[in-house]
Amino acid sequence: MKWSKIDFLNAKNHTIVFDESIVIQKDFFKKEHQIRDLKNINVSGTLRYDMDEELIHCDIEIEGTMILPCSLTLEDVEYDFTTESYETFSFVKHERMEDIHYCNKNQLELLQVVIQLISMEVPLRIVKETTNAYPKGEGWEVTSEEAYRKAEKPLDPRLAKFKEYKFNK
Numbered sequence: 001m002k003w004s005k006i007d008f009l010n011a012k013n014h015t016i017v018f019d020e021s022i023v024i025q026k027d028f029f030k031k032e033h034q035i036r037d038l039k040n041i042n043v044s045g046t047l048r049y050d051m052d053e054e055l056i057h058c059d060i061e062i063e064g065t066m067i068l069p070c071s072l073t074l075e076d077v078e079y080d081f082t083t084e085s086y087e088t089f090s091f092v093k094h095e096r097m098e099d100i101h102y103c104n105k106n107q108l109e110l111l112q113v114v115i116q117l118i119s120m121e122v123p124l125r126i127v128k129e130t131t132n133a134y135p136k137g138e139g140w141e142v143t144s145e146e147a148y149r150k151a152e153k154p155l156d157p158r159l160a161k162f163k164e165y166k167f168n169k
Contacts, residue, residue: 001043001110005091008049008056019044028115034122036076037067043114055100056089056108062117070128072142073135077128081121087113 001020008014022041041064048057063082070077089101089108101113134142143151155163 001114003047003108005049005106008047011049014049014051016047017045018047022111022114024111024115024118032119032122034068035066035119036069038118039065039067039078041114041118043110047108054090054092056091056103058087058089058110060085060087060110060113060117062114064118066118066122068122068126071125072127075128077126079123079126081118083117083121085113085117 001018001022003016007016020043022043024038024041026037041062043060043062045058045060049055050057061082061084064080066079066081067076068079069075087101088099089103091103091106091108093102103109134144136142
């Protein structure tokens with residue numbers, strides 16, 4: 001997913017439309033410990049080169065499947081995601097560089113931006129839907145909220161004396 005300045009100058013209306021399936025190696029997510037694997041990543045969008053300002057405007061859409069650990073059992077969970085973004089690139093340095101990605105050696109490489117956008121889509125917590133057996137140990141266990149609400153709660157011994165009183169209606 002690389003384009004040079006010459007590709008934009010040769011393109012009709014200085015616009016490039018792309019739609020690619022990509023494979024991202026696990027090495028790219030060294031800092032993102034939650035992502036175990038990525039499958040079926042498709043990146044599509046439009047790149048428009050503005051010759052007057054020397055900027056490339058990019059509308060990008062990424063969709064695919066992440067393999068993440070379940071928050072309760074640490075089993076693999078498939079999580080489908082879709083994200084859209086608008087990014088700006090430049091072949092030259094600009095005064096207002098805070099929202100602009102700089103292209104090295106007159107070549108736009110989109111992979112790093114794609115990796116950043118995927119990293120931002122990782123949910124804080126995910127639970128496998130078919131989880132029936134929650135983890136438990138000596139003196140503790142994880143239960144579903146539904147089971148917690150149905151469970152009979154023991155009466156506080158400090159309040160047991162109130163059971164003897166009969167209330168008038």
